[in-house]
Amino acid sequence: MACRGPGRRAKWPRRQVEARGGDGLAGIRNSAGREAGAAPRASCETGVDGQTLHIVAAGDWSIVHLDPVDRQLRALLAAPPAARRAEIDFAAIDRFDTAGACVLARTAALLRDRGLTVDLKNMSEAQRILIDKIDAGGIPEPVRHLSEPLYIQVTARVGEAVRAIGEEAMGMLGFVGAVVTTIGRTIVHPRRLRVVPFMHHMEKAGFDALPLVCLLTFLIGAVVAQQGAVQLRQFGAEVFTVNLIAIIFLREVGLLLTAIIVAGRSGSAFTAEIGSMKMREEIDAMRTLGLDPMDMLVVPRVLALIVALPLLTFVANIMGLIGGGVVAQIMLDMSPGVYIQRVQEAVGFWTFGVGIVKAPFMAATIALVGCRAGMSVTGSAESVGAQTTRSVVRSIFLVIVLDALFAMFFTAVDI
Amino acid sequence: MRNGEPIIEVEGLVTRFGDNVIHENLDLTVKRGEVIGIVGGSGTGKSVLLRTILGLKKPDAGRIRVFGLDLAEMPEQERRVHERRWGVLFQDGALFSSLTVAQNIQVPYREHLQLSQALMDELAAVKIAMVGLKPEAAGLYPSELSGGMRKRAGLARALALDPEILFLDEPTAGLDPIGAAAFDELIEDLKETLGLTVFMVTHDLDTLYATCDRIAVLAEKRVILIGTIDDMLLSRHAWVHEYFHGPRARAAFAGK
Structure with a gap:
């Protein structure tokens, strides 16, 4: 299913994954009728050729089909092959959106962090604009959901509750005082009622x-x-x-x-x-x-x-x-x-x-x-x-x- | 579909509330890749038109086709699929108040796709940067945001699934001039980079001048005029003339 350019075949040992979404997702594009002759799922071939790490992206790199290739690229970066250069080839990508751009831009940025020189090859104008747009913002730190250990959470909630009760009691006391003085004034000046x-x-x-x-x-x-x-x-x-x-x-x-x-x-x-x-x-x-x-x-x-x-x-x-x-x-x-x-x-x-x-x-x-x-x-x-x-x-x-x-x-x- | 093809077609639309007729035989075509601004006096049914196209209100007669498809005729399940192809920014952002900004953006991902949490977090961060919010905004709740930030966060959520059409309801209302100008630029920018079609209900003359390719004027229960700013300026219709030649319009136009 994946687009493999004949020229690029078998030049280096290859690991390949094709994204296979659940059936529900597969249905989206077909029934949506986007682009007749639906584009193949996102796929990503990676391989090392001498000092160069090749990453060939192909198919539909829109958000719907992105998860498997994202996992693949994350796994690749977790154990990066020894290489000096990296090439990311965009030629076989049929569809591309911000999510696809985000994954590839992040991959490129992390490879650069590891000291590799990264080439982005065969980008179309629209793809370049998207990648630039995301690079311009910098690859942001992913949003972290911090959670404290349980004993701290429990202590914090108890403390918070006690403090809230105290505050509420003081507030209520103040409020009662204010109401009583207002009622007092009303008694002195009954017209205020x-x-x-x-x-x-x-x-x-x-x-x-x-x-x-x-x-x-x-x-x-x-x-x-x-x-x-x-x-x-x-x-x-x-x-x-x-x-x-x-x-x-x-x-x-x-x-x-x-x-x-x-x-x-x-x-x-x-x-x-x-x-x-x-x-x-x-x-x-x-x-x-x-x-x-x-x-x-x-x-x-x-x-x-x-x-x-x-x-x-x-x-x-x-x-x-x-x-x-x-x-x-x-x-x-x-x-x-x-x-x-x-x-x-x-x-x-x-x-x-x-x-x-x-x-x-x-x-x-x-x-x-x-x-x-x-x-x-x-x-x-x-x-x-x-x-x-x-x-x-x-x-x-x-x-x-x-x-x-x-x-x-x-x-x-x-x- | 290529740019310039009709993406939204409204034919002979009739909507009423009780005896009150809002639209009568309204026709409107929006082309792919353009930014169209809908203007009209108060109570001419601009927002109602937007809600009718979105399927939130049933038309009393007439046909609405979006992406060349009659969504009203479709089974629920199929319509849902197509509804993911548009994003909507409501007037005050309409963020879910019990979720943080990042979680708001991730709602469509969680609902419709199977993505890893790490990827969702990253995408949320990208969208947040894209609409010009600070990264810290991700963890805030809607009640902790200013009006302008809520709109931007709402826009980030509308853009979550990279929609083909973006519907904006008064996007710059309630923003300060700097914020409004930044919002105009943002829309222009997103249109360029993402190839969006933008359907915008607005009263903001500066926005009309700055971002809209075409403008449709709602009056007398239909679209009385549709065209570029220049067409608007040449119109002899009393309301259109007053709208585009009034003191505020002159000021907005002078700035261009």
Whole structure:
């Protein structure tokens, strides 16, 4: 298949390789219909004749078929034959592109480095231009992918993570401080509060979340009641299902569920909204117009969520109790009137109070984490996505940690 | 195929978005080996034309032949093969943001060819040098590059497989004058050395003067005029006249 000029045959002992690409590659040119009577694959004959190393390139030296001859030439250079001169013959090359030029130019350069004089023979004008173009840039050092040993990578990642946590904690602390001072100023000068955005976020984070919160808490209430009834029945204590559902919902589950739903729904929305504004330099534009993004963007969101989350939690508690009531009716034959009375007996004010008192703190946490993540978005759209994920993960984590801390506190004060 | 033969033929192209007709019976022929510049006012569908030729948008009527082949009629597999014969530089480079510059350039190699990593690294380095980026740029991520560098890196990726046609969408928009002039020279240079056909959507009068062999003017939903700069200057069409005789055009022309 390789083009061998009759005159060049058998003058020196010869090693020859013909490139045979995979079938997929072979198909490319045929179906592409480039040049009828398709050119033969790239081939390369090398041989030593006295003091001269001959390299005869032939066939299609375009990138598609280049790999085998590249390997061959690399192998040749790894163990170079003893010679003073080298000749690279271009005459039999049918197609040539930058990749082919790159391989031959590199071969020539490396041979020169070894002290050989290199002749490039029978180049066409176009081939010369290409080779010159690549030589002009110098044969660049191939791009290296440096990788450190594993133990350094592991140490580095641990160190990086610790440093990032510290930095994030400091950043968050600073952000909380900035928001608190801005809220303080808003209290002193109530006119600074942006009422329209505040109402808007109340609607979006609070009112619009109602269907989801109601449905989920209703279902969870029903499931908890059902499971409780099944277990408690074994002791003949199924009437206490009501105590179980009322206490667990009012103290913990109602709030936790709502907070997690809101973190996923509104915390992420805060990050994405503020983040995309940051990305489009809208926040910088605000600053140049003398507007404070804290006033405009952060404080309305934080305050809106602080108001909205306790309200949502209240609704969630009611829905959970209704869910439990439905199950009680079905499984325990307990009429709604009796159910309500039993709930009244089971819970005191502080059962409800404990749940609802935690809500504003959770709300502030979710809103602050969300807004702060939005503010730390950098130029790319990718970072909006990354920060949104981070904001949701972080706020759910913090909500649960906060809940645990509150549990310890309320135990300590005996409520 | 020899220089001067048609390489892109658009016949009777109609594209619309809903009721909004962008192109109506648009005809355009691009010859092999030329640099053609597409100009037109905002909203005349320059980029849409480019995307339609690339097959990113389906024409509502008409025929598009590239390399003498109707790509839209082809089976997916075969069309892919031909799509490797062109390179596209999108407006902001459209580099894959999770990959370094070198990895971006190597994407077509990895996807379509079986090459050793060493050869791919070397080729990436050559392409990077070819578009005038510093070797250090190879390991950087797109977000770490300036706009001009992103365009050059995008061009390096477009050139990865030594395409026959290079499509450029506003290649000099957003570059400083020095960078834009360097880009013009680069295109000229690549056309000379690689024998490329270049299809360029541009607004940059300097680029039009410096690099384009022919210019096609899009207006009234079709190509109203195609020819050299001199043809443009002689045209009596109001928009063309204003475009090529306006103060900015005079300044660009005076520099030649």
